[in-house]
Amino acid sequence: MVADAGAxxxxxxxxxxxxxxxxxxxxTILVLELKVPHDESIEALAPVVPVFLSYVLSFIYVGIYxxxxxxxxxxxxxxxxxxLWANLHLLFWLSLxxxxxxxxxxxxxxxxxxxxxxxxxxxxxxxxxxxxQVTIASEGPDSLLSTAIGRRDWKGKLSPVLYAIAIPLAFxxxxxxxxxxxxxxxxxxxxDRRIENAVKVGET
Amino acid sequence: MVADAGAxxxxxxxxxxxxxxxxxxxxTILVLELKVPHDESIEALAPVVPVFLSYVLSFIYVGIYxxxxxxxxxxxxxxxxxxLWANLHLLFWLSLxxxxxxxxxxxxxxxxxxxxxxxxxxxxxxxxxxxxQVTIASEGPDSLLSTAIGRRDWKGKLSPVLYAIAIPLAFxxxxxxxxxxxxxxxxxxxxDRRIENAVKVGET
Amino acid sequence: MVADAGAxxxxxxxxxxxxxxxxxxxxTILVLELKVPHDESIEALAPVVPVFLSYVLSFIYVGIYxxxxxxxxxxxxxxxxxxLWANLHLLFWLSLxxxxxxxxxxxxxxxxxxxxxxxxxxxxxxxxxxxxQVTIASEGPDSLLSTAIGRRDWKGKLSPVLYAIAIPLAFxxxxxxxxxxxxxxxxxxxxDRRIENAVKVGET
Amino acid sequence: MVADAGAxxxxxxxxxxxxxxxxxxxxTILVLELKVPHDESIEALAPVVPVFLSYVLSFIYVGIYxxxxxxxxxxxxxxxxxxLWANLHLLFWLSLxxxxxxxxxxxxxxxxxxxxxxxxxxxxxxxxxxxxQVTIASEGPDSLLSTAIGRRDWKGKLSPVLYAIAIPLAFxxxxxxxxxxxxxxxxxxxxDRRIENAVKVGET
Numbered sequence: 001m002v003a004d005a006g007a008x009x010x011x012x013x014x015x016x017x018x019x020x021x022x023x024x025x026x027x028t029i030l031v032l033e034l035k036v037p038h039d040e041s042i043e044a045l046a047p048v049v050p051v052f053l054s055y056v057l058s059f060i061y062v063g064i065y066x067x068x069x070x071x072x073x074x075x076x077x078x079x080x081x082x083x084l085w086a087n088l089h090l091l092f093w094l095s096l097x098x099x100x101x102x103x104x105x106x107x108x109x110x111x112x113x114x115x116x117x118x119x120x121x122x123x124x125x126x127x128x129x130x131x132x133q134v135t136i137a138s139e140g141p142d143s144l145l146s147t148a149i150g151r152r153d154w155k156g157k158l159s160p161v162l163y164a165i166a167i168p169l170a171f172x173x174x175x176x177x178x179x180x181x182x183x184x185x186x187x188x189x190x191x192d193r194r195i196e197n198a199v200k201v202g203e204t
Numbered sequence: 205m206v207a208d209a210g211a212x213x214x215x216x217x218x219x220x221x222x223x224x225x226x227x228x229x230x231x232t233i234l235v236l237e238l239k240v241p242h243d244e245s246i247e248a249l250a251p252v253v254p255v256f257l258s259y260v261l262s263f264i265y266v267g268i269y270x271x272x273x274x275x276x277x278x279x280x281x282x283x284x285x286x287x288l289w290a291n292l293h294l295l296f297w298l299s300l301x302x303x304x305x306x307x308x309x310x311x312x313x314x315x316x317x318x319x320x321x322x323x324x325x326x327x328x329x330x331x332x333x334x335x336x337q338v339t340i341a342s343e344g345p346d347s348l349l350s351t352a353i354g355r356r357d358w359k360g361k362l363s364p365v366l367y368a369i370a371i372p373l374a375f376x377x378x379x380x381x382x383x384x385x386x387x388x389x390x391x392x393x394x395x396d397r398r399i400e401n402a403v404k405v406g407e408t
Numbered sequence: 409m410v411a412d413a414g415a416x417x418x419x420x421x422x423x424x425x426x427x428x429x430x431x432x433x434x435x436t437i438l439v440l441e442l443k444v445p446h447d448e449s450i451e452a453l454a455p456v457v458p459v460f461l462s463y464v465l466s467f468i469y470v471g472i473y474x475x476x477x478x479x480x481x482x483x484x485x486x487x488x489x490x491x492l493w494a495n496l497h498l499l500f501w502l503s504l505x506x507x508x509x510x511x512x513x514x515x516x517x518x519x520x521x522x523x524x525x526x527x528x529x530x531x532x533x534x535x536x537x538x539x540x541q542v543t544i545a546s547e548g549p550d551s552l553l554s555t556a557i558g559r560r561d562w563k564g565k566l567s568p569v570l571y572a573i574a575i576p577l578a579f580x581x582x583x584x585x586x587x588x589x590x591x592x593x594x595x596x597x598x599x600d601r602r603i604e605n606a607v608k609v610g611e612t
Numbered sequence: 613m614v615a616d617a618g619a620x621x622x623x624x625x626x627x628x629x630x631x632x633x634x635x636x637x638x639x640t641i642l643v644l645e646l647k648v649p650h651d652e653s654i655e656a657l658a659p660v661v662p663v664f665l666s667y668v669l670s671f672i673y674v675g676i677y678x679x680x681x682x683x684x685x686x687x688x689x690x691x692x693x694x695x696l697w698a699n700l701h702l703l704f705w706l707s708l709x710x711x712x713x714x715x716x717x718x719x720x721x722x723x724x725x726x727x728x729x730x731x732x733x734x735x736x737x738x739x740x741x742x743x744x745q746v747t748i749a750s751e752g753p754d755s756l757l758s759t760a761i762g763r764r765d766w767k768g769k770l771s772p773v774l775y776a777i778a779i780p781l782a783f784x785x786x787x788x789x790x791x792x793x794x795x796x797x798x799x800x801x802x803x804d805r806r807i808e809n810a811v812k813v814g815e816t
Contacts, residue, residue, distance in 0.1 A: 432633030
C-alpha cells in the first residue's frame, strides 16, 4: 500500500528479539552492582547482604515484566510505530532498575533510595499500561488482547496505586515501603488462573 | 553457483539478530555510566541529573537507529559482504555512544564533550547513509528500498548537516549544540506519515 | 480454550531466546572481573592468574548449563507458567556465578570464597533439577524428555551430592574442594554416549 | 533413533543464536574499557587515543570472526557435541579480547601487553581452526563446507603463522608486531573473491 509505505510496520518477531535482548542484559548486569568484597572472610559478605536482597527483588520484578511482556505480545498481531515507541519507553524505565537497585542496596534500604526505587517501579508500571493501551488501540476493542487484558487488569491497576502509596511511606518507614514492593511482586508471581478463579467465585 | 561460493552471502536474519544483540547491549550499558551515589540523601542525586539527561537523549538516539535499521532491513532482500561491513561500521560508531554520553554527562555538558558527542552522532549518521547506499547498490535502483528511501530521505540528509553545524557551535554555546541534537531526535521521533503528508501538502 | 486464556502459555522459542541471551551475557561478563593490571610487565599478570583459572572453570560450567538446558528444551513441547519461573530461578543462580567467581579468584581460592562458589553451584544444580521436574510434570511420565532424562540422570543426581561434600571441605582444604568442582565439570564434559555405553556394559 | 537419544544433537539455530549473543556482548563491552576522562578539555582525550586505536583493531577482529563464523555455520548441517564444545572453546578465547585489548591500550602498546594480545589472537585462530576441523569431520570430506574451506584456507593457515612471528617480535618492536596484527586483519577484510581470483590467476 502506498499510503502505508512510510509508516513503521515493525515485525513482531524483531521487536520481541530486541526486547528479549534488552531485558536479558538488564537482568544480568544487575549482578554487576554486587561489588566483590576484598576480604576473604565470610564476615566480608555482610555488607553485600542488603545489596543481594535488593538484587533478588529486582530480578523477580524484571522476570515478571518479561513474562507479562511476552503474554501481551503473544496476543498481538500488529506492531505499529506508537507500539514500538511505547515499548522503548517501557524498556527505558526498566533499564534504570540496576541503578535504583544498587543505590537502595548500598545504602541499606535508606529512605530516599527506597522511594526512588518505587518511583522507577511506578514509572515502569505506567509505561507498561501505556504500551497496553497503545497496543489495544492498534488491535481493536474486540481483539484477543483486549478481552484477555480486561479480565485480569486488576493487577495492572492495583500495582501503580500501591507504588504511589509506598513512595511517600518510604520517608516514614522504608521497611513498610519495601514490604509493599515485595507484596506487589508476590501478587504477580502467584499463578493467574487460581486468583482469577477466586475472583470469579467472589463475583458470582 | 560456483562463482559466488566464496563470496559472503549473509543471511538477513542472522545479521538482524546480531545487530539487535549489539544495539540491545549498547542501549543497556548506557545505564552503567550512571554512577551510583555513595550518599543516601536525595541531594546526592543532583550530580547524577546531567548524566541522566544525556542518558535520556542517547537512549532515544539508539532507539531511533534501531527503528530505522529495522525498516531498512525490512525492505532488503540480499545481504552481501559490503552490506555486512557497512553494518559493522555503523555498529562501531553506535558502540561509542555510551562513552561520549558519559563524558558529556559527567562534565555537565561542557564544550568539548558536547562537540565530541556531536562528532559521534555525525559519524553514525554518515555510517547509516553509507549502509543505505551499499544496500541500495545491492538491491538495485528499482527496488522497494530505493523507492521507500527516496521518499523520506530529507531526514537522512538534514541530520548530518545539523550535526555539522552543532559541533563547532558547541565551543561557543554548548546549550545551543545540545538543542540541535535534541531537535534532530525530535524530527525522527515524530511519525513519518504525518510529516510526509505535510510535506506533500506543501508540495502541492 | 477459555479456561486457559489467562494461563501462561509461553512459546518455547521465546523462552529459549531469553535464556540464550541471559546465559550469553553471564558467560561474557565473567571476563569483566579480570581486572586489567596497571603495570605493563609480564609479572603484573601474576595476580591475574588465579582469577583467570576461576574464570576458566566458570566458563566451562556455564557452557555445560547452556548445553544441558538446550537438550532439556529440545525434548520439551509445552512451556507452562511453572516451567517459566523454574527457568528464571535457574538463571538467577547462574547469574551469581560472575560474583562468586570473582570473589574466589581475587582471594586466591581462599576457604570461604571457595565454599560460597560451591554453594552457588549447588543451588544452580538444585534449580536445574527443579526445572527438570516441573518440565517432566508438564510433559508427562511417558514423554520423550522423561525417558531421555531417566537414562542419564546419574550425573544430575551425583553432582549436588559432590557439591554438598565439597562445601564443608573447603574450610579444611580449599584445593580439595576445587578439585571436586573440576571433577564434576569433567564428568559433564565427557561425551554422554560413551559413558552411557560404559554404564550399560557395566549393568549388563 | 535409540542409539542417538542421549547424544547431543544441538540445533544449528540455537548455537547460532547463542554465539551471536556472546559475540555481540564481547564487541560491545570492548567499549567499557574506554575509561571516561574526568577532565572536560579536548586534551583529556589524549590518553584515550591508544586505547581507542586498540579498540578499533579488536572491533574489526571480532567482526571478522563473526563473519567467518557465520559462513562456516551457513555451510554446516549437523551440530554435534564436539562441534558445540569446539564452538565454546572459540568463544572462550574471543571473550578474552576485551581484557587483552584494554591491557595493550592502557599501556600504550608496550611490549608484554602487545605480545599477550597476539597470544589471544593466536589461540583464537587455533580454536577457529579446530572448530573447522571438527565440523568438517562431522559433515564429511565431500560436504559443501569441506569444499568451500579447501578453496580459501590459505588465510586460515597464514594467520596463525603471522601471529606466531609477531608475538616474540613484540618484545623487540611492539610497533612491528601491531603492524602484523593489522595486516592480518586487512587480509581478512579484503573481499574473498577478488583475492581468490588473483590467487587463481597466479596459479594459472
